[in-house]
Amino acid sequence: MSKHEHDVLNRLLGPSGPEVGCDECFELLDEFVELEVAGQDADARIPGLRPHLVGCPACREEHDSLVALIAGSTPRSGK
Numbered sequence: 001m002s003k004h005e006h007d008v009l010n011r012l013l014g015p016s017g018p019e020v021g022c023d024e025c026f027e028l029l030d031e032f033v034e035l036e037v038a039g040q041d042a043d044a045r046i047p048g049l050r051p052h053l054v055g056c057p058a059c060r061e062e063h064d065s066l067v068a069l070i071a072g073s074t075p076r077s078g079k
Helices: 003-013 022-037 049-055 057-073
Strands: none
Touching (some): 022 049, 049 057
């Protein structure tokens, strides 16, 4: 099985552990991204959100946009 086929199959089957829905994801996404950018274990603090991001393109796009926004607005040392 190719990697692409494996990825498609995993998205179709869904996660094996807990997963949040889109509504809950949008409520928790700011905190999740802040934890990630701070280098903390966002997956342990908010279980089930990452599996949702893997399978939901709309929520993943929102996540990626927030990461870019927060990472881009973080002051960098040496500049």
